[in-house]
Amino acid sequence: MDKKRVFSGIQATGSLHLGNYLGAIKNWVKMQEQFDNYFCVVDLHTITVPQDPEVLRNNIREVAGLLFAAGLNEKSSVVFIQSHVRAHAELAWLLNCITPMGWLHRMTQFKDKSEKQKEDVSVGLFDYPVLQAADILLYDTHFVPVGEDQKQHVELSRDIAQRFNYRYGDVFVLPDAMIPPVGGRVMGLANPEKKMSKSEDNKNDAIFLLDSPDQIRSKLKRGTTDSMRDIKFDETRPGIYNLLTIYQLLTGKERSEIEEHFSGKSYKDLKEQLAEVVIESLRPLQERYRELTGEEGYLDEMLSIGAEKADARAEEKLRQVYKKIGLR
Numbered sequence: 001m002d003k004k005r006v007f008s009g010i011q012a013t014g015s016l017h018l019g020n021y022l023g024a025i026k027n028w029v030k031m032q033e034q035f036d037n038y039f040c041v042v043d044l045h046t047i048t049v050p051q052d053p054e055v056l057r058n059n060i061r062e063v064a065g066l067l068f069a070a071g072l073n074e075k076s077s078v079v080f081i082q083s084h085v086r087a088h089a090e091l092a093w094l095l096n097c098i099t100p101m102g103w104l105h106r107m108t109q110f111k112d113k114s115e116k117q118k119e120d121v122s123v124g125l126f127d128y129p130v131l132q133a134a135d136i137l138l139y140d141t142h143f144v145p146v147g148e149d150q151k152q153h154v155e156l157s158r159d160i161a162q163r164f165n166y167r168y169g170d171v172f173v174l175p176d177a178m179i180p181p182v183g184g185r186v187m188g189l190a191n192p193e194k195k196m197s198k199s200e201d202n203k204n205d206a207i208f209l210l211d212s213p214d215q216i217r218s219k220l221k222r223g224t225t226d227s228m229r230d231i232k233f234d235e236t237r238p239g240i241y242n243l244l245t246i247y248q249l250l251t252g253k254e255r256s257e258i259e260e261h262f263s264g265k266s267y268k269d270l271k272e273q274l275a276e277v278v279i280e281s282l283r284p285l286q287e288r289y290r291e292l293t294g295e296e297g298y299l300d301e302m303l304s305i306g307a308e309k310a311d312a313r314a315e316e317k318l319r320q321v322y323k324k325i326g327l328r
């Protein structure tokens with residue numbers, strides 16, 4: 001039986017963090033044998049906010065390298081860079097012409113991001129979700145494994161697909177978001193009321209996948225907790241809840257087992273033990289990253305294989321779309 005198709009994307013804005021890993025990448029790796037997968041470094045999305053060209057070039061490679069280091073392999077997953085496959089930008093334009101502005105005005109991520117930038121907001125940032133819909137719809141995607149913050153964008157992709165199909169006939173598969181029951185929203189260490197993110201000003205808020213053991217220990221040590229004492233999965237105490245959730249995701253232990261383990265222990269114990277768990281979980285990924293980036297030409301070779309496969313599939317879909325619209 002044919003495997004269902006999975007597509008997901010990740011931006012190339014600086015180092016990836018534990019939220020990206022636990023909310024998305026770790027699950028991509030875990031499920032890769034089960035599905036037919038496409039994973040994309042979405043560099044065209046990344047330039048919707050200003051980027052320095054040299055920094056961007058390096059970030060794109062770093063993110064791609066981290067995806068392979070985390071365990072994606074070219075046999076089970078097509079890993080590629082968005083701008084290497086022209087169909088993404090082309091389909092985004094075609095979808096722009098059927099997407100109502102009102103739908104984009106409702107996107108909460110645009111509201112958040114544009115508030116921070118005020119007058120400098122680009123048309124691209126507003127149009128961001130349509131490019132994301134193009135990414136997903138080009139590959140006849142059934143499932144989109146993402147963190148909770150992307151749910152609204154995936155739903156919009158589905159709405160756009162439905163509108164297109166209604167107008168021109170069945171062309172697009174309707175995608176569904178796949179959000180992990182635990183880990184879909186990893187919170188910041190310094191500010192556990194907000195999700196962990198790359199752009200947070202406080203650099204102690206996020207653990208990056210390439211952080212050294214000392215950086216990891218120091219960030220966790222400073223992590224915000226509360227004035228209580230017992231160590232329990234209590235959602236009303238966001239700091240402790242978040243630390244325990246990260247511990248749960250990385251050890252795979254049951255919540256009751258974890259609570260029992262930390263019963264009578266201090267917050268300091270929890271932070272120290274969690275630091276070691278994080279360090280050990282990231283160690284193999286960091287080692288593989290160093291290996292594969294040290295091997296001259298390896299990453300380029302992998303990415304060109306990915307781009308070729310993705311391009312073939314995407315071009316075919318794009319041809320169908322042009323035809324339906326009456327352009328060919």
Ligand code: TYM
Nearest residue numbers: 008009010011019020023024132146147184185186195196
């Ligand atoms: P991006 O680059 O912000 O994040 C990549 C993935 O990491 C997840 N994530 C989190 N999960 C849990 N807790 C967190 N604190 C956390 N922070 C980030 C995100 O939900 C995401 O799954 N718009 C997308 C990129 C994109 C895309 C796509 C995704 C472009 N085209 C098509 C899916 C399908 C984004 O900015 O992700």
